[in-house]
Amino acid sequence: MKKCLAVILLSLLSLAGLRLDAALDVNTPDVEAALEDVDKELDRRDIYLKRRSSRIDSLNRLITELPRRDVRRLDLILQLGDCYAGYLTDSAIVNYERGEALSYRLGELDKSMEFKLKRIAVLPVAGLGAMAVEMYEDIPIDSLSHDLRVVALEAGRQMYSYQASFFVSYRDEYDRWLDKSIDIQRQLLEELPEGSEKYQFNQGEYFYLTGRPSEAKAVLHDLLDSIPGNTNIAARASHIMSMISKNRGDTDSQIYYLAKSAVADIQSATREMVSLQELGIALYDRQETARAYEYLSVALAYAVDCHASMRILQTSEALPVISAAYRDSLALSRRRLYFAIGAMALMLVAVITILIKLRKEMAHMEKLQMVLANANRVKEMYMSQFLNLCTIYMNKLNQFCKIAERKISTGHADDLYKMTKSGRFVEEQSQEFYDTFDKAFLHIYPTFVADVNALFKPEDKIVLKEGELMNTDLRILAFMRLGVEESTRIAQVLNYSVHTIYAYRNRLKNRAIDRDNFESEIMKIGSLS
Numbered sequence: 001m002k003k004c005l006a007v008i009l010l011s012l013l014s015l016a017g018l019r020l021d022a023a024l025d026v027n028t029p030d031v032e033a034a035l036e037d038v039d040k041e042l043d044r045r046d047i048y049l050k051r052r053s054s055r056i057d058s059l060n061r062l063i064t065e066l067p068r069r070d071v072r073r074l075d076l077i078l079q080l081g082d083c084y085a086g087y088l089t090d091s092a093i094v095n096y097e098r099g100e101a102l103s104y105r106l107g108e109l110d111k112s113m114e115f116k117l118k119r120i121a122v123l124p125v126a127g128l129g130a131m132a133v134e135m136y137e138d139i140p141i142d143s144l145s146h147d148l149r150v151v152a153l154e155a156g157r158q159m160y161s162y163q164a165s166f167f168v169s170y171r172d173e174y175d176r177w178l179d180k181s182i183d184i185q186r187q188l189l190e191e192l193p194e195g196s197e198k199y200q201f202n203q204g205e206y207f208y209l210t211g212r213p214s215e216a217k218a219v220l221h222d223l224l225d226s227i228p229g230n231t232n233i234a235a236r237a238s239h240i241m242s243m244i245s246k247n248r249g250d251t252d253s254q255i256y257y258l259a260k261s262a263v264a265d266i267q268s269a270t271r272e273m274v275s276l277q278e279l280g281i282a283l284y285d286r287q288e289t290a291r292a293y294e295y296l297s298v299a300l301a302y303a304v305d306c307h308a309s310m311r312i313l314q315t316s317e318a319l320p321v322i323s324a325a326y327r328d329s330l331a332l333s334r335r336r337l338y339f340a341i342g343a344m345a346l347m348l349v350a351v352i353t354i355l356i357k358l359r360k361e362m363a364h365m366e367k368l369q370m371v372l373a374n375a376n377r378v379k380e381m382y383m384s385q386f387l388n389l390c391t392i393y394m395n396k397l398n399q400f401c402k403i404a405e406r407k408i409s410t411g412h413a414d415d416l417y418k419m420t421k422s423g424r425f426v427e428e429q430s431q432e433f434y435d436t437f438d439k440a441f442l443h444i445y446p447t448f449v450a451d452v453n454a455l456f457k458p459e460d461k462i463v464l465k466e467g468e469l470m471n472t473d474l475r476i477l478a479f480m481r482l483g484v485e486e487s488t489r490i491a492q493v494l495n496y497s498v499h500t501i502y503a504y505r506n507r508l509k510n511r512a513i514d515r516d517n518f519e520s521e522i523m524k525i526g527s528l529s
Contacts, residue, residue, distance in 0.1 A: 026256040034259035035291070038279070041266040042298060052269035056083050074103055074111050081118060086232070086270040089126045090307045093119055113144070114151055121155040124162035125272055126307060132159050146191065153188035157181050157202075182209050197223065201233050205240055213244045235264035239275050255282050262295075271306035273299060438469035441478050445526045452477055455521050460511035472496075476504050480522055 041048075059080040066073050077099040084092035100115035116135070123132035136159055141152045160181035167173035185206050192199040200223040207216035220237045227234055238261035245253035261275035280295035442448060452474065453461040462473055470478065472494065479490045487501040494501070512518035 026253050028252065031252050031256050031259070034256050034263075035283075037263050038259050038266075038276075038295070039291075041263050042294075045266050045269075045298075048267055048269040049271075052083065052087055056080065056087075059083060069102075069106060071106055071108065074099055074106070074108060077102065078111075078115065078118070081115070085118075085122055086268075086272040086306070088306055089122055089272065092122050093126060096122070110145065110148055113139075113148055117148070117151050117155040121158045124159055124166075129159075129163050129166060133163065150188065150191050153184055153191060154198075156184040157188055160184060178209070182206065185209070197227060197233055201237055204237065208240050208244060213247065216240065217244055229260065230264050230267035232264070232268060232270065235261045235268070235270065235273075235275065238264065239278075242275070242278070251282070251286070255279065255286075258282060271302035273302060276302075434475065435469075437475070437478075441482075442469060445478075445481070448478065448481070448525060449474060451525045452522070455513060455518060456511045457513055473504060473508060476501065477508065477522055480519065481525055485519075 059076055063073055063076045063080065066076070077095055081092050081095035081099060084095060086092075096115045096119035100112050100119065103109070103112035103115060117139075120132045120136050123129065123135075136156055139152060141149060141156075144152055160177050164174050164177035164181060167177060185202055189199065189202055189206060192202065200219055204216045204220035204223060207213070207219060220241055223237050224234060224241070238257045242254045242257035242261065245251075245257060258275050258279040262273065262279055265273040265275055276295050277299040280292045280299060283295065284292035445451075449462065449464070449470070456462070462471065464471060464474075475494060476490055479493065484490055484493075487498050487505065490496075491498045491501045509515050509518050512521075514521065
């Protein structure tokens, strides 16, 4: 029965652990949102630093307003030292030392010891770890009152933890100092009230350092759910959660909790921070060089402003590598930018070339449109001339019919015969046709005479008589240009024999510079090519 209960209990604990692990898992959007919070808070960091600086100025004013030996100055100096801690280490040490001396002069020995313990806790940050260890190990902790013993154990845990961080690369020394920190923390847990924030934090850290990460996660997760996210304890608890995630290979959770810790440090204006530094290194491992460089740069600047020698050393070890990678990234970005500019320049040249070509095509199209418009006007003129010529011939035909009718009715048929036999009537009508045709054709092809002469040899060019628009040679060529190539049709229109037209065409070919292509050149005159 007892075995069954034990098995059930273990199963429930395992399920609870699985549920907890699932609850602590984060996804990529969570990580990106956390990193965006870091970026946003870094942009606001001057606001938080000014708030802390204003608090320091306020405390300094209150202290100066009190008499030099007023015991109320001690609490204000202690608050001032705490305000400087993590913000300006040298000033924190100076104020703790000042408070210790004043407390001793005023006979407040417990207060003097409290100031001393506070100073011991921050001395390693300024690179004075050996001094801090010597001072701490001379203090009879067991003889202190309960409240002072808590302060002493907190100072010892922090001081030994700082000492261990100096020897991360030297395992034996690291373990020796870490064991001291763990032992002090174990004693501290016995003194703190269970359920308090400090108790939960120290219990979670103690579980983590003693190899019980699942228990540490459970405690710290509950703690983070119950306290504001911008406190020093929240920053430290989130940092431990990030280390737990790192040890189990969960990079997303590691970065998520480092980001949460960094945001808490930024909002509390803590310049002695480790989370932003470790976050930069983690992002560098993920090839996010730009962010890594920015975070490490801010962490180093904070450490310098804080006079935190320990943090300066830790950050400066990682920064050169990331700085070199960042420079390489910038060089690659520049190369990409130059390539993009070159590509854009080629595209611009191509666009300009296309626009020039289009402009030429548009100009050519406009010219063609003008030519077509002129051709339409010429066509209309030609149709008008054709209709006019038809009208004239209809009138002439009617007149001739009336003359023939009158001659026949009056018995003068012989006169009619003589008139038609002489050919004078036909000649008169033909000449009128020629005049009308010449005017209409030259209106369509105004440069026809010059274009034809350009095809002839210099000595064989056509010379028109005074008053002539065209002669028989030009009219034959004009009919050819209009597409009337058959000599029979040309002979009918011009009232010549076919043989005569053949003779004219051969003579014209013989006068041409290029006899073989003469007729095709005639067809090109006035074309729209």
